[in-house]
Amino acid sequence: MTSVFPYLPEMIESFNVPKDEVASWAGITSAVFSLSQALTGIFWGRASDRFGRKPVIIIGMLCIMLSSLLFGFSRSLAWAIAARAFAGSVNGNVGIIRTTVAELVPQKELQPRAFSVMPLVWTIGSIFGPGFGGALAKPAAKYPGLFGKSGFLKRYPFALPNIIASLFFLVGLAAGILFLKETLETKKHRRDYGRVLGRLLLRPFVRREPVKPHHDNEQTALLWGHSRSYSTSPSSDGNNKRSQGSLDRQAPPKYSEIFSKQSSINLLTYTLLALHSVAYDQLLPVFMHYPAQGSPTSGQNVQLPFKFGGGFGIDSNRIGLLYTLYGVCGMFIQFLIFPPVARSFGVLPCLKVVTIMFPIIYVATPFAVLMPTAISQQIAMFIVMVVKCFAVVFAFPCTTILLTNSAVSLRVLGTLNGVSTSISALGRAAGPAIGGWTFSIGVEKGYMIVPWWVLAACAVLGAFPVWWLVEMDGFGGNEDNESNTEVNDDLRSLDGDELSRSKPKTIENDASKHSATNEDLPTSLGDSTEHSKTVNGGSRIE
Structure with missing residues (x-):
């Protein structure tokens, strides 16, 4: 231009x-x-x-x-x-x-x-x-x-x-x-064939790091495995579909909300x-x-x-x-x-x-x-x-x-x-x-x-x-708090026996606290996530 x-x-x-x-x-x-x-x-x-x-x-x-x-x-x-x-x-x-x-x-x-x-x-x-x-x-x-x-x-x-x-x-x-x-x-959860093709094109240029048999990494993998199984259960899928359907049916915003x-x-x-x-x-x-x-x-x-x-x-x-x-x-x-x-x-x-x-x-x-x-x-x-x-x-x-x-x-x-x-x-x-x-x-x-x-x-x-003008707080803070609450609820809902077998000590302490923060949660999941912050219910910013 x-x-x-x-x-x-x-x-x-x-x-x-x-x-x-x-x-x-x-x-x-x-x-x-x-x-x-x-x-x-x-x-x-x-x-x-x-x-x-x-x-x-x-x-x-x-x-x-x-x-x-x-x-x-x-x-x-x-x-x-x-x-x-x-x-x-x-x-x-x-x-x-x-x-x-x-x-x-x-x-x-x-x-x-x-x-x-x-x-x-x-x-x-x-x-x-x-x-x-x-x-x-x-x-x-x-x-x-x-x-x-x-x-x-x-x-x-x-x-x-x-x-x-x-x-x-x-x-x-x-x-x-x-x-x-x-x-x-x-719309963001729908399959994007363009990005699928993009990942395929990049695959030869992306180096995969081998998984190290380290104790903390095993605990992390086990814990994330439970998290995935929990979040992708049939009941969870049904809830997600109902939630997305309700979002699709939302009325357009009113002008009083915009202005x-x-x-x-x-x-x-x-x-x-x-x-x-x-x-x-x-x-x-x-x-x-x-x-x-x-x-x-x-x-x-x-x-x-x-x-x-x-x-x-x-x-x-x-x-x-x-x-x-x-x-x-x-x-x-x-x-x-x-x-x-x-x-x-x-x-x-x-x-x-x-x-x-x-x-x-x-x-x-x-x-x-x-x-x-x-x-x-x-x-x-x-x-x-x-x-x-x-x-x-x-x-x-x-x-x-x-x-x-x-x-x-x-x-x-x-x-x-x-x-x-x-x-x-x-x-x-x-x-x-x-x-x-x-x-x-x-x-x-x-x-x-x-x-x-x-x-x-x-x-x-x-x-x-x-x-x-007045500098407003925006919506980021509320989104972070809601996302943090959802993560803590997911951790508390995991089976106690399975958590005790994996023994992630830091996670147990954090899960028992209602005031866990985004900074605390990723570092407690192992060394592989120490440079990430969990935001918006799963997306990560390096």
């Missing part, structure tokens, strides 16, 4: 759009994507609650791959806009993947690390996407020795980066089908954040590509410090390079800085700090063009981009964690994330449209600061709801 950014202004120009209108049409192209996403986000969220997370994610990836190819083969502005609208209508995966992460990791102390994975993956894509997008756009003109004789690439100058992007989608589809785990409670006070404030915060942040990201390549003014200190249209109307005048290759470096910095911040800082200071305090940073960043952005040389202009712009990257890397995961923890139960989480995708998409649609319109006005009047200062005002508005 990020491969589009560097060449979008050139693509719109190739449709014979005047330079002064490129920003407006770039904003409209981005807006229709988000507007279509807003109209279908709740549908995809509900579908994931009914049919499962995995099939909806797979279908979404397949459709986005097709939309990418349609966009690359665009021959007119209407075709490009229609392709982006189709891409938005099938792009419901963001909210569903957030739901999947939340269901895999309900523990609050692990959430900063878990919810930093999605932005980290996005950042990795931001490293390579703009790089090959800018480098491979219009290849016949850029590399005449290689592609100059290709009539196909001359006819479709923006097809190559989208074809390459489709290959990445194919890899993602294969990985999802073969290895993605279903997390919806009512609690904190959930509503989180949705407002997330929408306003998406509005100004996405508008900035869409507007920046247009600003970089817009022709440079002859001299920022000369000309009748220049009255410093506020009246100037030039851009950087750089091509898609250089824009792609800057975005690649931007992505590298983002990956470093995402992986090494965000998790420990969020754990140390808390998610909500971090969000409050970065929301104050956004208006300052936006106000400073247009002044980078006033530096005396082209290189110094690009260095100044890159510094601003890195600061913006720091704020974004903290803002979106923090908002996601707060929104997830505001859900009253796991039952509403899929729908809540679908709603967040739809509502935030309204902001993603409005932001680029506002940015493109104000950019055109600013260029016409000779005030390049206009679009950026409008975004700064939007960022100030978006900072206010953050101060009304």
Whole structure:
């Protein structure tokens, strides 16, 4: 998706759009994507609650791959806009993947690390996407020795980066089908033939460790054998089927359950954040590509410090390079800085700090063009981009964690994330449209600061709801307690004679206590489980 950014202004120009209108049409192209996403986000969220997370994610990836190819083969502005609208209508995966992460990791102390994975993956894509997008756009003109004789690439100058992007989608589809785990409670126990095939493919590469005839390991195996026989007895199977049937018959969550006070404030915060942040990201390549003014200190249209109307005048290759470096910095911040800082200071305090940073960043952005040389202009712009990257890397995961923890139960989480995708998409649609319109006005009047200062005002508005947020406990704690109680009940129900024969001393002591914790239980089961924690009734996190 990020491969589009560097060449979008050139693509719109190739449709014979005047330079002064490129920003407006770039904003409209981005807006229709988000507007279509807003109209279908709740549908995809509900579908994931009914049919499962995995099939909806797979279908979404397949459709986005097709939309990418349609966009690359665009021959007119209407075709490009229609392709982006189709891409938005099938792009419901963001909210569903957030739901999947939340269901895999309900523990609050692990959430900063878990919810930093999605932005980290996005950042990795931001490293390579703009790089090959800018480098491979219009290849016949850029590399005449290689592609100059290709009539196909001359006819479709923006097809190559989208074809390459489709290959990445194919890899993602294969990985999802073969290895993605279903997390919806009512569907996760069904047989997944894709994962079965994935395990078969991995079997030659997985080394099996021989079972050591150690006393503790024998006790562990015996105890787990009893546990399995207990949990898979006919009566237990009947109870499981009845329980799953009752879950399947659950009514859809009510809107009063979805839109609690904190959930509503989180949705407002997330929408306003998406509005100004996405508008900035869409507007920046247009600003970089817009022709440079002859001299920022000369000309009748220049009255410093506020009246100037030039851009950087750089091509898609250089824009792609800057975005690649931007992505590298983002990956470093995402992986090494965000998790420990969020754990140390808390998610909500971090969000409050970065929301104050956004208006300052936006106000400073247009002044980078006033530096005396082209290189110094690009260095100044890159510094601003890195600061913006720091704020974004903290803002979106923090908002996601707060929104997830505001859900009253796991039952509403899929729908809540679908709603967040739809509502935030309204902001993603409005932001680029506002940015493109104000950019055109600013260029016409000779005030390049206009679009950026409008975004700064939007960022100030978006900072206010953050101060009304309360960091909720989420549902992880309750789930852990319920899971722990079930395990202790299972241990107490085992036959006393069988336990006495195996003599697991620590287990006997723990089973007699009603206050056993998740940390105590696995270590008492033997050395083979000392690095695991039992959560959610059996799934383990290393």
